[in-house]
Amino acid sequence: MIFGIRYLRSRENMAMIDKGMDPKLNQKRPAPFMNLKWGLLLVGAGAGLLVAYILADYVLFRADKWGHNDADNPAIYFALIAIGGGLGLIASYKIEKKELLDKQEQYDRSLPNRD
Numbered sequence: 001m002i003f004g005i006r007y008l009r010s011r012e013n014m015a016m017i018d019k020g021m022d023p024k025l026n027q028k029r030p031a032p033f034m035n036l037k038w039g040l041l042l043v044g045a046g047a048g049l050l051v052a053y054i055l056a057d058y059v060l061f062r063a064d065k066w067g068h069n070d071a072d073n074p075a076i077y078f079a080l081i082a083i084g085g086g087l088g089l090i091a092s093y094k095i096e097k098k099e100l101l102d103k104q105e106q107y108d109r110s111l112p113n114r115d
Helices: 001-016 034-060 074-110
Strands: none
Touching: 034 074
């Protein structure tokens, strides 16, 4: 399997060279906002878990006089983890988009006027 992967990679590189492309440009590039995306995803999931815990223990399901909760619903935990993670990814998208637009605006200002 290792030889097969190596053979296919070399064939791909040879095809790129034949077409006039540089195979070294196809290597892995760093993703500048990946840490931000993972951080916001985990913060969102943690916030979802915290909200689910608060809802389950204090709002939705009342404990009996001994403090036991018989109506424990795990679906609320999974739902709020997904909602929190989704909100984190949406926030990451908005931050990345704003940064990209700011860079594009700075680039456009640096170009000389053609008028």
